[in-house]
Amino acid sequence: MIFLAFRYLFSKKKQTFFTILGIFFGTVAFVGISGLMLGFRGYIIDQLVNNDAHIHIESREEFLSQHSLDQSIKFPALHVFWIQPPSGRKDNALIENPQQWYYRLKSDKRVAAFSGQLTAGVVFSVGKSNVSSSLTGCDPYAQVKVSTISKHVIEGRFEDLATGGNRIAIGEQLQKRLGVHLYQNVLVSLADRPATPFKVVAIYKFGNNNADSQAYSSLADVQKVNNTLNKVNVIAVKLVDFSQASFIAKTWGHFGLEKVESWDEINGSIFNVFAIQDFIRFMSTGSIILVAGFGIFNVLNMTVMQKRKDVAILRSMGYTDGDILQLFFLQGLMVGLMGTMTGLLVGFLVCKYASTLPAVHGPIDSGAGGTMQISFANGIYIQAAILSMMSAIISSIQPARTAEKLTPIEIIRAGAE
Amino acid sequence: MAINLVNVGKVIGNPQTRILNNINLTIADGEFVSFVGRSGSGKSTLLYLLSSLDIASEGFVEIDGMKVSDLKPDDLYQFRNLKMGFIFQFHYLLAELTALENILMPARKTNQMKQKEGYALDLLNQFGLKGKEKRLPRQLSGGEQQRVAIARALIMKPKYIFADEPTGALDSVNAKIVIDIMTRVNQEQGTTVIMVTHDAGFAQLARKQIHLVDGKIV
Numbered sequence: 001m002i003f004l005a006f007r008y009l010f011s012k013k014k015q016t017f018f019t020i021l022g023i024f025f026g027t028v029a030f031v032g033i034s035g036l037m038l039g040f041r042g043y044i045i046d047q048l049v050n051n052d053a054h055i056h057i058e059s060r061e062e063f064l065s066q067h068s069l070d071q072s073i074k075f076p077a078l079h080v081f082w083i084q085p086p087s088g089r090k091d092n093a094l095i096e097n098p099q100q101w102y103y104r105l106k107s108d109k110r111v112a113a114f115s116g117q118l119t120a121g122v123v124f125s126v127g128k129s130n131v132s133s134s135l136t137g138c139d140p141y142a143q144v145k146v147s148t149i150s151k152h153v154i155e156g157r158f159e160d161l162a163t164g165g166n167r168i169a170i171g172e173q174l175q176k177r178l179g180v181h182l183y184q185n186v187l188v189s190l191a192d193r194p195a196t197p198f199k200v201v202a203i204y205k206f207g208n209n210n211a212d213s214q215a216y217s218s219l220a221d222v223q224k225v226n227n228t229l230n231k232v233n234v235i236a237v238k239l240v241d242f243s244q245a246s247f248i249a250k251t252w253g254h255f256g257l258e259k260v261e262s263w264d265e266i267n268g269s270i271f272n273v274f275a276i277q278d279f280i281r282f283m284s285t286g287s288i289i290l291v292a293g294f295g296i297f298n299v300l301n302m303t304v305m306q307k308r309k310d311v312a313i314l315r316s317m318g319y320t321d322g323d324i325l326q327l328f329f330l331q332g333l334m335v336g337l338m339g340t341m342t343g344l345l346v347g348f349l350v351c352k353y354a355s356t357l358p359a360v361h362g363p364i365d366s367g368a369g370g371t372m373q374i375s376f377a378n379g380i381y382i383q384a385a386i387l388s389m390m391s392a393i394i395s396s397i398q399p400a401r402t403a404e405k406l407t408p409i410e411i412i413r414a415g416a417e
Numbered sequence: 418m419a420i421n422l423v424n425v426g427k428v429i430g431n432p433q434t435r436i437l438n439n440i441n442l443t444i445a446d447g448e449f450v451s452f453v454g455r456s457g458s459g460k461s462t463l464l465y466l467l468s469s470l471d472i473a474s475e476g477f478v479e480i481d482g483m484k485v486s487d488l489k490p491d492d493l494y495q496f497r498n499l500k501m502g503f504i505f506q507f508h509y510l511l512a513e514l515t516a517l518e519n520i521l522m523p524a525r526k527t528n529q530m531k532q533k534e535g536y537a538l539d540l541l542n543q544f545g546l547k548g549k550e551k552r553l554p555r556q557l558s559g560g561e562q563q564r565v566a567i568a569r570a571l572i573m574k575p576k577y578i579f580a581d582e583p584t585g586a587l588d589s590v591n592a593k594i595v596i597d598i599m600t601r602v603n604q605e606q607g608t609t610v611i612m613v614t615h616d617a618g619f620a621q622l623a624r625k626q627i628h629l630v631d632g633k634i635v
């Protein structure tokens with residue numbers, strides 16, 4: 001029947017063309033919009049995954065409630081009440097025993113690198129400029145493995161922090177606000193303690209105001225300034241496989257008192273945005289494809305009406321009801337197939353073209369100042385093909401069934417009158 | 418072998434109207450039978466009952482010893498494809514196909530395109546359509562179209578030809594050509610021809626005439 005189905009389509013070129021066009025546009029829109037959205041998403045996730053550690057181990061900040069201290073009281077007495085119940089925060093912002101974690105992380109094969117950090121709120125001053133911000137102490141060799149900071153250094157060398165002796169790497173924003181240059185000194189003071197001079201050995205720029213207003217130094221130096229020897233408040237962990245982060249974080253969460261969070265938990269809200277994006281993506285392109293399907297439905301029903309006599313004569317020649325079903329179903333299928341194939345191809349070309357355009361600078365700097373990141377994931381093309389073909393197939397079923405049920409005698413009788 | 422009608426009746430529609438009443442009829446192989454009668458007397462209805470396109474409300478129809486109502490769909494389709502040829506008042510050619518492609522449609526169903534092509538061209542020659550095999554129906558005259566339709570009915574060398582007023586839409590010259598073809602097929606190939614007509618002259622040509630009045634044979 002494919003022969004006759006093809007002839008039918010070919011004899012109504014214009015009608016066929018416009019029906020194909022509907023599916024074509026739906027497919028192109030799906031591929032194009034998905035390519036753009038998922039490309040941008042991939043870029044964001046890439047940034048989240050690469051720029052920062054995959055898992056953060058932090059001390060748990062505990063807020064006190066009326067019953068927080070119940071166990072510390074030697075005589076649990078129900079009739080004793082607080083005049084003023086315990087409140088506030090148990091100030092325990094430090095990981096008490098980082099060595100235990102280090103030991104565990106070192107022996108875990110899933111861990112690619114880790115870095116203990118101590119971040120302290122300090123005031124930086126140069127001459128009369130004072131900026132209060134935070135200073136993070138870390139092992140620079142470990143730090144470059146868990147974050148991309150070394151790639152963002154614009155002057156000096158991040159690893160020069162390693163020698164210790166009060167050296168500092170500062171963000172570009174902070175540098176500008178202090179008006180300081182490489183190899184000059186910055187005074188760092190914490191609370192009421194006397195200021196300590198630090199020498200600038202590196203300047204970095206992430207393109208993110210918050211990150212670029214901070215500074216890094218070696219862990220030992222910050223511990224000294226903070227007066228908390230051997231203690232850290234965050235252990236940043238890079239995994240071999242970032243997609244396992246949330247699973248691994250969950251198991252580690254049972255080990256100690258510390259809070260263990262994976263990158264996708266830390267950035268949870270972005271995944272809500274992605275879900276909304278997906279909804280919009282499927283709704284908008286889905287409605288185009290739905291309308292296209294409706295077009296196929298209408299055109300096919302019309303064709304069935306117009307070709308009633310053909311059905312009668314074919315049946316009298318011994319063509320079966322199944323043949324008639326095929327005859328009309330194949331028309332819808334071919335329209336869908338042609339629209340989908342051309343749509344996938346053109347969608348691909350549109351994406352290829354878009355990927356040569358300069359990137360739109362979003363909240364996160366694209367770094368290299370490159371081109372738009374467009375996703376060419378197979379999944380997009382498979383989903384587009386499934387959606388478009390489903391629409392064409394579902395639209396064709398009912399008209400084809402109508403044609404299948406026509407009996408030759410009714411058509412001939414109606415035709416004779 | 419033959420076509421046998423036993424106490425056949427037909428009622429259709431809602432409210433029900435009786436179209437055929439108690440028809441008993443045998444059409445032997447090789448016969449040329451014509452159905453005559455006024456318009457509305459039930460000729461077409463009878464023809465479609467004979468040819469398995471319609472099913473009797475009462476009684477039964479036997480073709481070659483088998484009850485039509487007992488045939489499995491697949492057998493019925495094969496029956497129509499191999500043993501029956503239909504010619505209607507209006508040609509019912511497929512508008513998108515050429516004359517040759519139209520003639521070969523029954524052969525296409527059973528994958529006999531190759532084997533039948535020579536015969537199709539032969540039929541076109543016999544019917545004065547030489548060189549017109551590539552034409553679409555709309556590029557042919559009414560008489561030519563009807564001859565293509567007859568060629569299509571003959572392509573499988575069927576045992577039975579059913580024709581419902583095949584000359585109804587034609588002028589007298591073309592009508593004569595069509596009747597001549599049917600007579601020749603009947604005489605030369607022994608094909609059973611059953612033809613509905615209301616032209617008394619053409620009906621005379623048939624060896625057996627069946628007159629219908631208000632759904633009854635008289």
Ligand SMILES: Nc1ncnc2c1ncn2[C@@H]1O[C@H](COP(=O)(O)OP(=O)(O)O)[C@@H](O)[C@H]1O
Pocket residue numbers: 413416429430434436454455456457458459460461462463
């Ligand atoms: N679909 C139908 N519903 C009701 N009556 C019909 C239908 N088709 C035909 N008839 C009636 O059946 C009778 C016989 O029709 P038909 O067999 O076509 O007669 P003929 O071919 O001799 O003109 C007519 O009276 C016609 O009006």
Ligand SMILES: [Mg+2]
Pocket residue numbers: 416460461462
């Ligand atoms: Mg009639």
